[in-house]
Amino acid sequence: MKKANFVVSGAFTLFALAIIFLSRSYPPSNHGVPGPRMFPLIIAVLIIISSAALFINTLRMKPEDDVPVDLTSRNVLNVYITIAGLIVYITLLPLLGFITTTSIMLLLFFKWFSKYAWWKCLLISVLFTVGIWLLFGIVLNVPMRYGVLI
Amino acid sequence: MLLSVLSSVFNLKIFFFIILGVFTGISIGALPGLTATMGVALVLPLTFGMDAIPGILLLIGVYVGAIYGGSISAILLRTPGTPAAAATVLDGYEFSKRGESGRALGISTVSSFVGGVVSVIALWLISPQLAKLALRFSAPEFFLLAVFGLSIIASISGNSLAKGVLTGALGISLAFVGIDGITGYPRFTFNNINLLSGVSFIPVMIGLFAMSQAFTTIETIFTPDQVTQKVSNVFPTKADWKVIFKHAPISGVIGTIIGIVPGAGAEIGAFVSYGQAKRMSKNPERFGTGIPEGIAAPEAGNNGVTGGALIPMLTMGVPGDAVAAILIGALTVQGLQPGPMLFAEHPVLVYSIFLGMFVANVAMLLLGLSSLRLFVKVLSVPKSILTPMIFVLCVVGSYAINTSFFDVGVMLFFGVLGYFLQKADASVSPAVLGLILGPMAESNFRRALLMSEGNYGIFFTSPIAWIFLFLTTITLVGPFVGTYLKKRKAQA
Numbered sequence: 001m002k003k004a005n006f007v008v009s010g011a012f013t014l015f016a017l018a019i020i021f022l023s024r025s026y027p028p029s030n031h032g033v034p035g036p037r038m039f040p041l042i043i044a045v046l047i048i049i050s051s052a053a054l055f056i057n058t059l060r061m062k063p064e065d066d067v068p069v070d071l072t073s074r075n076v077l078n079v080y081i082t083i084a085g086l087i088v089y090i091t092l093l094p095l096l097g098f099i100t101t102t103s104i105m106l107l108l109f110f111k112w113f114s115k116y117a118w119w120k121c122l123l124i125s126v127l128f129t130v131g132i133w134l135l136f137g138i139v140l141n142v143p144m145r146y147g148v149l150i
Numbered sequence: 151m152l153l154s155v156l157s158s159v160f161n162l163k164i165f166f167f168i169i170l171g172v173f174t175g176i177s178i179g180a181l182p183g184l185t186a187t188m189g190v191a192l193v194l195p196l197t198f199g200m201d202a203i204p205g206i207l208l209l210i211g212v213y214v215g216a217i218y219g220g221s222i223s224a225i226l227l228r229t230p231g232t233p234a235a236a237a238t239v240l241d242g243y244e245f246s247k248r249g250e251s252g253r254a255l256g257i258s259t260v261s262s263f264v265g266g267v268v269s270v271i272a273l274w275l276i277s278p279q280l281a282k283l284a285l286r287f288s289a290p291e292f293f294l295l296a297v298f299g300l301s302i303i304a305s306i307s308g309n310s311l312a313k314g315v316l317t318g319a320l321g322i323s324l325a326f327v328g329i330d331g332i333t334g335y336p337r338f339t340f341n342n343i344n345l346l347s348g349v350s351f352i353p354v355m356i357g358l359f360a361m362s363q364a365f366t367t368i369e370t371i372f373t374p375d376q377v378t379q380k381v382s383n384v385f386p387t388k389a390d391w392k393v394i395f396k397h398a399p400i401s402g403v404i405g406t407i408i409g410i411v412p413g414a415g416a417e418i419g420a421f422v423s424y425g426q427a428k429r430m431s432k433n434p435e436r437f438g439t440g441i442p443e444g445i446a447a448p449e450a451g452n453n454g455v456t457g458g459a460l461i462p463m464l465t466m467g468v469p470g471d472a473v474a475a476i477l478i479g480a481l482t483v484q485g486l487q488p489g490p491m492l493f494a495e496h497p498v499l500v501y502s503i504f505l506g507m508f509v510a511n512v513a514m515l516l517l518g519l520s521s522l523r524l525f526v527k528v529l530s531v532p533k534s535i536l537t538p539m540i541f542v543l544c545v546v547g548s549y550a551i552n553t554s555f556f557d558v559g560v561m562l563f564f565g566v567l568g569y570f571l572q573k574a575d576a577s578v579s580p581a582v583l584g585l586i587l588g589p590m591a592e593s594n595f596r597r598a599l600l601m602s603e604g605n606y607g608i609f610f611t612s613p614i615a616w617i618f619l620f621l622t623t624i625t626l627v628g629p630f631v632g633t634y635l636k637k638r639k640a641q642a
Contacts, residue, residue, distance in 0.1 A: 004574040012316050019323060022338055032604015036330040036337055039592045040323070047319045054312035069573055075369040082368050083566055086541060090562060093545070094555050106538050113371050113534035128539055132546055140199040142550045 004069040005058040009051040016047035085109070097147030102129040155501040158203055159509060167204040168506060171211020172513040177528045178212065179219020181536065182229040183367045186216035186416070187472040188360040192540070194352060194480055195547035202484040202499055207506035209480055210456075213473050214510045217416050217452050218262040218518065221445070222525055225254045226381075234416035234452040237424040241437065241444025248440060252522075256384040257442050258449045259518035260391075261398040265450030266511035268402030269409065269457025273464075274504045276410075277493070280465040283614075284490035287466075289598035290609045294618035296591035299412040299468045301625040303580040311629075313576035321584025322591075324349050331589075332596050344556040351585060352479045353548035353561035358578045359472065360547075361565025364540045366572060367533055375532055384522050393442040397427050398450035405454020410461050412583065415471035416452035423451025457507060463488055464500060468587065475582045483551065 019040050026037035070076055089105045106125035110116065116124075137144035158164065171193070178189035189212050197205030220235030225242035238258065245254035287295070303318040327338045328348030339345040386394060401423035408419040427447035428434045437444050459470025460477070467489040469475035481488050486496060493500050518525075548561035568578050602608035609615055 001575065008313065008316065008574050008576065012320075015320075015323070019326075019338075026337065027333060027335060033599045034596050036333050036335045039588075039595075040326050040337070043319050043322050043326075043588075047316060047323075050312045050315040050319065054310065054316070057310070057312060071573065075372075078371065079365050079368045079569065082365065083562075086562060089541075090545060090555070090558050093558070102542055106542065109538035109541070110535060113537065114532060124535060128542070132542060136195075136546055136550060140196065140550070142195075142198075142546075143553050 001065070001067045001069055002058055002061060005054055005061075009055040009058070012047050013051045016044040016051070019044040019047075082109075094146055095148065097149040098144050099129055099133055100147070100149040102132070151497055151501070154498045155505055158498060158502045159207075159505045164204055164207060164506065165509070167200075167208040168211045168510050169513050169517070171208040172215035172510055172517055173211075175212035175215020175217075176219035176222070176514070176517060176525050177215075179216035179231045179235075180222040180525050180528050181531065181533075182223050182227065182231055183363060183533065184216075184536075184540075185232045185359065185363060186213055186220070186234065187355075187476065188363050188540075189213075189216045190473050190476050191352075191356045191360045192543045192547060194356075194476060195550040197480055198483055198550055202481070202486060202496075203502050203506070205484065206477065206480060206499075206503055207510070209477060210460075210503065210507050211510045211513065213477075214266055214453065214456050214507065214514055215517075217456055218259070218266075218449070218514050219525065220452075221258040221262070221449055222255065222522070223529060225258065225445075226251055226526065226529065232416070234420055234455075235448075236417060237420040237448035237451075238445055240424070241440050244438070244440025245445075250440075252381045252383040253386070253390065254440075254445055255381060255522055256386045256519070257390050257394060257445045259384065259515060259522075260386055260394050261401075261446040261449040262453040262518070263511055263515040264394060264398035265402035265405055265453035266456055266514065267508065268399055268450070269406040269454045270504065270508045270511060271457075272403070272406040273457040273460055273507065277461050277465050277500070277504075280461065281490045281493035284466050285494070287490070287614065289594040289601060291612060291614045291618065292466075293591055293594035293598055294609065294615050294622070295466060295468065296587045296594065298618045298622045298625065299462075299583060299587045300591065301622045302412045302414065303583060310575065313574070314580045317571060317576050317578060318580035318584040321581035321586075322588030323584075324354065324581075325585055325589040325592075331593055332600075344554065349560060350548075350552060350554075350557050352476075352483075352551050353557040354564050354585065355472075355476055355479065355582065356544050356548050357561040357564030357566075358568040358581060360540065361544045361561060362568030362572060362578070364537050364544070365565060365569040367537050371534055371537060375530070381522050381526050384519055390442050394446045394450075397430075397443050397446040400430075401427065401447045401450035402454040405451040406458035406461075408451075409455035409458020409470045412462055412468050412470060412587075414455075415459070415473075415579070416455040419455035419458075420448035420452040423447045423454070453511075460503070460507070464492060464503070465490060467590065469582070472579055472582050475586055478586060 023037050023040040027035040029035050093101045103125050107121050110121035110125055133144055136142040175189055178184045190209050193212050197208055217234050220230050220232030221238045223229050223231040224235040224238040226246055228239055228243040230236045230239055242254050245251055303314050327345050329336050329346055404423045404426055405419035408414045424447050427443050428437045459474040462468040462470050463474040469478055478488050544561060545558055548557045571578055598608050
């Protein structure tokens with residue numbers, strides 16, 4: 001947890017510095033009435049103070065309280081692969097169309113996660129995808145027709 | 151108006167949506183890993199094309215059902231379906247070990263109903279009075295109310311106050327993005343047209359609460375699903391009824407009060423109620439060994455939160471918990487602004503929500519007692535099939551609000567961020583409070599100073615302002631005083 005706390009503290013400090021840098025050109029207060037710059041600056045300062053507090057508390061942390069954070073085990077790597085898969089999915093989604101992309105994505109995830117036969121995974125993925133497409137596209141009138149395929 | 155309210159709730163269409171909501175909620179709540187917040191976030195997109203009353207009541211049905219549904223897996227699998235049912239595991243699973251899971255589920259069902267009804271009564275009695283009071287608020291009072299709400303972050307930050315403040319500040323920072331409401335100046339938009347109207351609130355919520363939870367489930371996706379036992383005799387015995395009626399109403403009141411406090415959710419309501427029942431008991435040592443009080447109290451307590459959480463949400467636009475925050479989003483999509491004016495301008499809607507919530511609790515009781523075996527079967531849906539389906543629902547739900555793929559990207563980004571924040575033991579609930587209360591604080595602070603021409607004395611002129619200042623001070627100083635007193639006691 002020590003390492004994770006240092007990363008959180010550092011990342012939020014950078015975030016606060018970015019807020020201060022980006023808001024430097026915003027209009028200042030006018031006749032005592034705060035402009036659009038004031039609140040972002042207050043929050044940025046609050047973030048820096050809290051990050052510093054987290055950093056100091058972590059330095060003082062007893063070794064027995066330092067619970068390791070799992071970021072590299074096989075189970076967590078599965079999450080990273082899933083996230084990568086979803087990034088590919090949402091990139092292809094507007095290009096290829098909902099039914100094609102979603103059916104393929106579901107088929108691959110079902111096959112990876114479960115022990116069902118290919119045909120069962122394919123059937124569930126197509127049925128679920130078409131069901132969602134009908135629900136949102138036809139019943140709820142959400143525009144679901146996009147991409148070069150369907 | 152009474153007739154309008156009755157006719158808007160007592161019709162087949164509304165009953166259908168309430169029952170559908172409760173059914174969906176119980177199923178979602180029963181499945182470990184799917185929380186009430188996640189359920190409401192996933193169902194929310196379905197309400198975009200609906201009228202306000204059926205849409206909101208569908209979501210309330212999911213909320214009420216899911217909080218109760220969490221007890222099913224808590225009792226049968228020793229795994230709380232939702233964090234709200236964590237306290238129910240302590241005694242509930244002991245019943246299952248003795249082969250009395252049906253009895254435990256029956257006690258849970260009736261207690262949840264009693265707790266829920268108590269909270270609806272409180273909602274009905276308190277909300278109109280609070281709304282009348284809130285009508286007298288102007289910018290300084292709303293600013294101080296928002297500051298009070300934000301100060302609650304100190305109490306809901308989990309193990310680390312610093313991390314709670316950081317995630318709360320992250321939520322507030324997100325609300326800065328877009329055109330400034332007072333000066334019209336674009337902030338943090340990076341010349342991106344998608345950011346001019348700000349970061350869409352609903353994709354952020356779906357990402358933080360649904361997607362991140364689904365990622366956490368992936369970590370155990372190859373762990374075999376637990377097998378449940380058969381359930382029978384769910385109707386409580388005479389002795390159990392006595393216990394329920396002794397503890398459930400009190401726990402319902404405790405849950406309601408906790409629900410009213412901004413940010414404090416059903417999990418806290420359940421644990422405080424459990425602790426209170428233990429303190430009241432002549433045999434506190436029997437708690438944890440499988441006694442009816444150990445189920446009745448937390449289950450009434452967590453369902454008591456449901457009505458309580460809607461009180462500040464409807465009357466002042468301040469969410470009582472994360473689900474209430476999503477309901478604010480649902481009302482906003484319908485063109486309605488939660489707050490005192492909602493009571494003045496849309497009384498039929500407000501009272502229909504009250505009545506509909508009562509109907510949802512009745513539906514929960516009837517479905518719980520009649521169809522428990524069906525909900526137990528839901529537990530056998532493998533997570534290897536369910537989790538990818540949740541991915542699709544998250545994607546379609548965040549796309550549907552503005553038909554924008556940019557929002558889908560926002561959802562995925564916050565899903566990943568929420569996952570890593572959970573890994574770092576940082577609660578995401580403060581981010582939601584920040585996201586809603588941050589803009590409320592900023593706009594009212596600046597409006598108040600516009601009104602007073604820069605005189606900060608405007609924040610100390612009304613008695614209501616002083617009450618909020620007092621409450622904020624207590625909330626911020628309270629935890630430190632408590633820790634100091636505990637240390638002194640330990641030293642003595």
